[in-house]
Amino acid sequence: MDSRRARDPRRDRPKKAMPQRPVLPRRLQTAESGVYRRPALGDTGPVNPKVELVSTGSELLSGRTVNRHAQTLGEALAPLGLVLARDTTVPDDAAAIADAIRGALGRAEIVIVSGGLGPTSDDLTRDVVADLFRRWVVMDESARRQIHERFAHADRPVTAMTERHALVVEGAEVLPNSAGLAPGERLEKDGRFLFLLPGPPREFSAILEEHVLPWLRANWPDLEVPHTRIFQVCGVGESDLVTRLVPRGFPGEGVEVAYCAQPGRVEIRVWAPPARQDAVEAAAAIVRETLGSFVFTEDRRDLAEVVGGLLLDRKATLGLAESCTGGLVGQRLTAFAGSSEFFLGGIIAYANASKSRDLAVRPDTLDTYGAVSAETARQMARGVRIRFGADFGLSVTGIAGPAGATDDKPVGLVFAAVADAAGAAAKEFRFPGGRSSVRDWASQMALDLLRRRLLAAS
Numbered sequence: 001m002d003s004r005r006a007r008d009p010r011r012d013r014p015k016k017a018m019p020q021r022p023v024l025p026r027r028l029q030t031a032e033s034g035v036y037r038r039p040a041l042g043d044t045g046p047v048n049p050k051v052e053l054v055s056t057g058s059e060l061l062s063g064r065t066v067n068r069h070a071q072t073l074g075e076a077l078a079p080l081g082l083v084l085a086r087d088t089t090v091p092d093d094a095a096a097i098a099d100a101i102r103g104a105l106g107r108a109e110i111v112i113v114s115g116g117l118g119p120t121s122d123d124l125t126r127d128v129v130a131d132l133f134r135r136w137v138v139m140d141e142s143a144r145r146q147i148h149e150r151f152a153h154a155d156r157p158v159t160a161m162t163e164r165h166a167l168v169v170e171g172a173e174v175l176p177n178s179a180g181l182a183p184g185e186r187l188e189k190d191g192r193f194l195f196l197l198p199g200p201p202r203e204f205s206a207i208l209e210e211h212v213l214p215w216l217r218a219n220w221p222d223l224e225v226p227h228t229r230i231f232q233v234c235g236v237g238e239s240d241l242v243t244r245l246v247p248r249g250f251p252g253e254g255v256e257v258a259y260c261a262q263p264g265r266v267e268i269r270v271w272a273p274p275a276r277q278d279a280v281e282a283a284a285a286i287v288r289e290t291l292g293s294f295v296f297t298e299d300r301r302d303l304a305e306v307v308g309g310l311l312l313d314r315k316a317t318l319g320l321a322e323s324c325t326g327g328l329v330g331q332r333l334t335a336f337a338g339s340s341e342f343f344l345g346g347i348i349a350y351a352n353a354s355k356s357r358d359l360a361v362r363p364d365t366l367d368t369y370g371a372v373s374a375e376t377a378r379q380m381a382r383g384v385r386i387r388f389g390a391d392f393g394l395s396v397t398g399i400a401g402p403a404g405a406t407d408d409k410p411v412g413l414v415f416a417a418v419a420d421a422a423g424a425a426a427k428e429f430r431f432p433g434g435r436s437s438v439r440d441w442a443s444q445m446a447l448d449l450l451r452r453r454l455l456a457a458s
């Protein structure tokens, strides 16, 4: 690293003496055993290190941006046997950031700070950390070179402002950023580790995957990873699930369970320490026996991908007709690689005229039963199947709201239908919530209708 000091006006403190650099251990104190032991706890055995996240950014608190890092980090840590203990979100305010980092370092062995590494005046993280650690902010030559190389490649000039991305806290281990300009940093203080990661999710994930996780794995290789089974269920509500499972002794002694409900699906997660693996498997067996085909995956795939897999297995093709979901089902069906093997195409037939013209729904059907009816859904599925020359046709039509309801057709009324060579079958649903909830539910349950048709056909 270059010791050349950046001319950062915020750090110009003419009368202050050069800060003392704290003496820090060169190596991880815990590397010997590979398992972190908190001496103060006495003879309680190995304790997994605590990890905390500090998310910086006023936009995360004003509702303009959803904080995605807690989810990304929590998911990434689980396979290592680590749990994200806390996520503190603070605005772009130096005192608030300093306070949050100090607090996190007081509780956790590993603290990850996101955001505020860019060049603008609201990017405060590295200055705050430099103050906390009593170090200088310096230009990292390799990061600066990388910026110059990237810009030369794109034939763009590098300004002084752009170069500021390469400023780091003196003494930090610099973690190259393969997805952006500002590198990540790792600092160490009194046996605690502080990671600084850029805010943009793509950059946060890249540095997490390429540098942070490998470092955690290398330094804590022997952590206890809970034995876990995860089920995605469609067609049974959360409370109904509990009513069915609990009388059968679920989840069993020493096994933890968590339910997470989303529109049209519930995730059931069971886990226990590795020594209780058999108990987790017994709980998993209860789920499989009790819920049968309500479980659509045990590997967290989206329902659309599961349906795509079933179509691929059967070498069958699909045509899709959507009304109230406006393309949501098609989007989900094409979100994973390989969908072109089974998905021939879709039509968003929103107006009645489109339903007749593009899907051959009979005008008298629309007049007699309405656009939101089982009969219309069946004709849409048949029409789109023929139009695309597909083995199966799937349709969905409904009232997503807030307008469009009548006395006998409330918001949330949705019909989905599946057609094949033998004919078409429709199903009626009443979904809760507002427009977006109804659309989510409708896309999920239309896909599930097709899944059930495919399972029955095999």
Ligand code: ATP
Pocket: 055, 056, 057, 059, 060, 065, 066, 067, 068, 069, 070, 114, 115, 116, 117, 118, 119, 120, 123, 182, 197, 198, 199, 200, 201
């Ligand atoms: P840059 O160099 O792009 O300025 P940075 O490290 O300074 O990166 P921020 O300025 O805090 O990061 O955020 C940059 C972008 O990343 C913003 O659009 C912000 O909304 C987004 N972002 C930051 N933190 C999060 C988060 N926790 N979840 C989702 N998006 C985030």
Ligand code: MG
Pocket: 116, 117, 118, 119, 120, 122, 123, 199
């Ligand atoms: Mg920024």
